[in-house]
Amino acid sequence: MxxxxxxxxxxxxxxxxxxxxxxxxxxxxxxxxxxxxxxxxxxxxxxxxxxxxxxxxxxxxxxxxxxxxxxxKPDPNLIPTEPRARARTIWYEEFADTIIGACVGKVFFNRVVAPKFMKREGDQKAIEEGVSVDFPKLVDYLETVAPASGFLIEDRITLADIAVASPFANLAHAGCPIDAATHPKAAAYVAGILARPSYAGWVAKEKAMLGAA
Known part of the structure; x- marks a missing residue:
């Protein structure tokens, strides 16, 4: 595949x-x-x-x-079968893809993609809006739902965690990480998911690539 x-x-x-x-x-x-x-x-x-x-x-x-x-490959199931857990998992994926994704589009694209890969200046107004308006709302919300177990649904890794953590890696690459001092639960949650073997190698390669770009 x-x-x-x-x-x-x-x-x-x-x-x-x-x-x-x-x-x-x-x-x-x-x-x-x-x-x-x-x-x-x-x-x-x-x-x-x-x-x-x-x-x-x-x-x-x-x-x-x-x-x-x-x-x-139904096992292990990463999209829960229990109706409420499944619905909540799909909500978190949509939250990640559209709401966090919009912030990534403003910050990561304009701070990283445009200058490093397209060789043009990013939109500074979009960056400011993403960092000062959108990002605080995202981390405030995540701070209220980040669980002690480290997983959003059923106390185990699911699509919810995989989806939510991914765009925060982009924001960190763009100099907009979650501040552990102000949002300790959100910061620990995202760090824990991105430290899993499924993510850690990719994130490390990206950091190296951006450092060389």
């Missing part, structure tokens, strides 16, 4: 971590920003990361890929 994209994308990183927590082997092939093999363009007709290939099956979008992987 092949995932197309870059682990710098929170959606690609989420997909890679989900596969790892499932015990599924996937290969990451670099794609995006107009590049990538022909299969990527077939899998993702609008060029969005991640794309995915399993034999003759091609699809894009992290949620669609994760849904496929969950059905392909």
């Amino acid at each position: 092949i995932v197309y994209g870059s682990s710098m994308s929170p959606y690609v990183r989420k997909t890679l971590a989900f596969a790892a927590e499932k015990g599924l082997e996937v290969e990451l092939q670099q794609a995006g920003f107009g590049g990538g093999p022909p299969e990527f363009k077939l899998a993702s007709p609008f060029g969005k990361m991640p794309g995915f290939k399993d034999g003759d099956f091609l699809i894009s979008d992290s949620t669609a890929i994760i849904t496929y992987l969950e059905a392909l």
